[in-house]
Amino acid sequence: MKLPKRSKQHISESNSYKLFQSKIPNNWIIRETTERDYGIDCYLELVNENNDLTGELVLIQLKSRQSIEWTTSDTYKISDIKISTTNYWNKFAVPVFIFLADIQAQEIYFLSVKFWIRRKFLEYSKQKKFPIEFEKDFIFNLTGGLDNFKLYFYYEHNRKQFENELIFFLSNLKYYKDFLSEHKSRDFQFGIESPDLIYFEAMHRNFEFLCNYLYIPFTIPSLSKIKAESEKKFGAELYYELYEQDIAELVENFQHLTSTITTCLKIFFDVEAEYWITKNLTVFNYLNNIGEDGSLPY
Known part of the structure; x- marks a missing residue:
């Protein structure tokens, strides 16, 4: 049967x-x-x-x-x-x-x-x-x-967010450099105005995400910790959330991370070269032409 x-x-x-x-x-x-x-x-x-x-x-x-x-x-x-x-x-x-x-x-x-x-x-x-x-x-x-x-x-x-944060990082490299340079030399007692504070928070978020995604140690304190430390130094009754001293103390860390992130991105793009050449050749060329010293391509 x-x-x-x-x-x-x-x-x-x-x-x-x-x-x-x-x-x-x-x-x-x-x-x-x-x-x-x-x-x-x-x-x-x-x-x-x-x-x-x-x-x-x-x-x-x-x-x-x-x-x-x-x-x-x-x-x-x-x-x-x-x-x-x-x-x-x-x-x-x-x-x-x-x-x-x-x-x-x-x-x-x-x-x-x-x-x-x-x-x-x-x-x-x-x-x-x-x-x-x-x-x-x-x-x-x-x-x-x-x-x-x-x-x-x-x-x-997190890939979609990574590609968005990557473009944000590359398109702001010059502005990051100028922003950090300007705030390194100002009077420490001056408060950070809202436009600069918003930009600083966006920069902080951008660096933190890229470091976490690329497995780079993020050496900058969280925004809440930076603001809490600022309140201790300058007093809770004052108008500003951050002061020039708060940013100036972080400039060297941000500059070092800029170089580290850029180096890691170059390696990352080498692995995915075929994808980026096809998807966004402009971004691929721009990143590859950033100098070892962090100098930006024309």
Whole structure:
């Protein structure tokens, strides 16, 4: 008597899903989808150490192999993903990750789709075959791989704001330099007028975000701390929130961070050169032509 047989593909999908479930932190949430034919197998919601629901979502595509045969350079390439599926992933406003399960080794590896697209943007732009290459170091586990995954998640999660802050930083480099130079030499007792205070707060926010995104130590106190210290020095009854002395004391730190951020951005652009040359050649050229001493291109 003939009976239905479960396909090897379905068995493989179930095994990879079970392995994926076993690897994620217990307090994270897997949200299943009702439609799985369009390149998304489930949603993953990150929960922080306090078990707060953050609303931070990752779209997950699961792939599996009975056994992964890594190359001598510890990479493994998948070439059977349709370009239409990659385009679909690239359209999402939230990060999309592919997880590759090694069933025999009971290990799972991850790759950020948009990160890979930007690194191989010229090949992706041809809209033909676009292989995905995993690295053995990008293993997903609770002993270190999880932190690496979160790093790449936040890299994508904050990407749109990063590109906005990047343009703001580059377009203000000259004005930052002039602003800091002017406020370094003024009378310390003068109060900071509202237009300059608003600009200083925007500059502070811009530097803080870029430092955090690029993993640069941010050596400037928070705005609230700067204002609190100013109140102690000059008195709460005075009119101004900040005084010239408050900014003058931070000038050297800002100047040093300007150089550090610029250097890191140059390295960052080297990795994503294909993407930036295509997306915004003007920005790419401008950044590459900033001198090692911080001198700006004409």
